[in-house]
Amino acid sequence: MKKINLSNPHIEALEPYMSARRIGGSGEIWLNANELPFPRQTFDLDVSEYHRYPDQGPDQVQAAYAGYVGVNPEQVLALRGADEAIDLLLRAYCRSGVDSIVISSPTYGMYQVCADIQDAPVIDVPLTADYQLDVAGITAQEKTKLVFICSPNNPTGNSFNQEDIVSIVRHFEGKAIVAIDEAYIEFCPEQSLVSELANYENLVVVRTMSKAFGLAGVHVGYLVANQSVMDIMRKVAAPYPLADPCAQIALQALEPAAVAFMQQQVAEINVIREAFSSTIQEFAAVQSVLPSVANFLLVSFKNSDKAWQALTDAGIVARQIPHPRLQDAIRFSIGTDSEMEEVIKVLESLP
Ligand SMILES: Cc1ncc(COP(=O)(O)O)c(C=O)c1O
Missing domain, CATH: 3.90.1150.10 (Aspartate Aminotransferase, domain 1)
Known part of the structure; x- marks a missing residue:
């Protein structure tokens, strides 16, 4: 061969x-x-429709997640894990070999890997000695398209100063997307920046059910954003991101009890x-x-x-x-x- x-x-x-x-x-x-x-507790699965493709959202899951997060259903895109949200952001906003992302290491490794797949340059503005964001260093990256901030940060476990994050989002208004990866936010819900979505069009929040919801094996994640980002993300999302059993489980896991x-x-x-x-x-x-x-x-x-x-x-x-x-x-x-x-x-x- x-x-x-x-x-x-x-x-x-x-x-x-x-x-x-x-x-x-x-x-x-x-x-x-x-x-x-x-x-987890057990879930009921209805297998009667498995010969049909699932809906893209499905809308019910996105609406349930929106209710849980406190945003409008149009602001939520359900995906195969937070990892897919990270990948789609890179593909949608960074031209190969041209548009950079900013990360602050040590942090979650998939930002670098997705950037490498897209051939997007990665600018690392390392965390400070006390593992906080170097705001001046990040905002100096005037040409970047996408800033990833992981809060709470994996692997250090701390969250970042909220005013620092907001000042970075504000600085890049109209210039770059700032994606806050809140994969671990349920362990410190008061630190979430979802409420800032009402103030900043360039803010994106990435979430998952793999951690606190205990559904890593089901692998459902979400991108939460405003309309101009959503319009773009819906263009690049796969036609059927969630398998129907995963959608059914996600929906049940979002019931109030x-x-x-x-x-x-x-x-x-x-x-x-x-x-x-x-x-x-x-x-x-x-x-x-x-x-x-x-x-x-x-x-x-x-x-x-x-x-x-x-x-x-x-x-x-x-x-x-x-x-x-x-x-x-x-x-x-x-x-x-x-x-x-x-x-x-x-x-x-x-x-
Ligand atoms: C910070 C962070 N973001 C995203 C992910 C990936 O989440 P998902 O399982 O939803 O793809 C992880 C998984 O470890 C993570 O630590």
């Missing part, structure tokens, strides 16, 4: 995103993908996170624990290789972050009480 070598040169050179599933690992306790550790159930689980995770954080801060092997408002915690170790090995030996799969500033750090998704107890046992035994 003749080998083929026909792909775009920039795709040839592409480093794919190393998702938790791609990296893999072995063990009993999985704390590497910021998933919710509790299995299910939302209340989600909020109860979020409260539980926040309590487990705080208890875990204050316990491990005292351990000899732990250098520092970053304060987090999300369902994960970034922990620096005096010797992170030793800590990683001990966790691996105990069957605990956490996450190392490939960023020069985080070489001594390990990120732990917050699991159940008993899972975090197992982590505590391993960490307290380290010298």
Whole structure:
């Protein structure tokens, strides 16, 4: 068979995103993908219409999500996860080789990967020493088309100063889209910038049901924006982004009782996170624990290789972050009480 070598040169050179599933690992306790550790309640599926394509929205899901978020249904686009929203923004707003995006590392890796796929230049304006946004550095990027701000930020777990975010959105009015990735916002709902959509046409909010809603396996995300962005996004969205079973599950998970159930689980995770954080801060092997408002915690170790090995030996799969500033750090998704107890046992035994 003749080998083929026909792909775009920039795709040839592409480093794919190393998702938790791609990296893999072995063990009993999985704390590497910021998933919710509790299995969901069951859902009812109506299979009578599976010979038909689903509706694009579907409108019912978008309306339910709009009700949950507090915006108009026309401001919501349901997609295959927040990742699809990130990808569509890049494809819609950045011309290959011409229009740049701005990110603030260390942050979520898919902004870089989607930009690389689109061949859009990436300008990194790193977070400050205390992991906040460098507002002057970001607003100096006058020619950029798209600014990604992840708040709460993955992997650091903190949210950003709200006035900083708003001043960046205001600065880029009429010039660039500012996309706030609120994948973890349910763990600190008071930090959401959705209410600012009423003030800024260039603001976009990206959301997901993969985290607090505990539906990573269903993979439904949303883009929330104003009309001029929506008009563009509806042009580039796939004709049937959500499979019908996913749409049915999303709709049921947005019923008031299910939302209340989600909020109860979020409260539980926040309590487990705080208890875990204050316990491990005292351990000899732990250098520092970053304060987090999300369902994960970034922990620096005096010797992170030793800590990683001990966790691996105990069957605990956490996450190392490939960023020069985080070489001594390990990120732990917050699991159940008993899972975090197992982590505590391993960490307290380290010298
Ligand atoms: C900040 C952030 N945004 C988006 C995503 C992707 O979300 P989804 O599962 O909806 O594609 C993740 C997943 O880890 C994330 O951490």
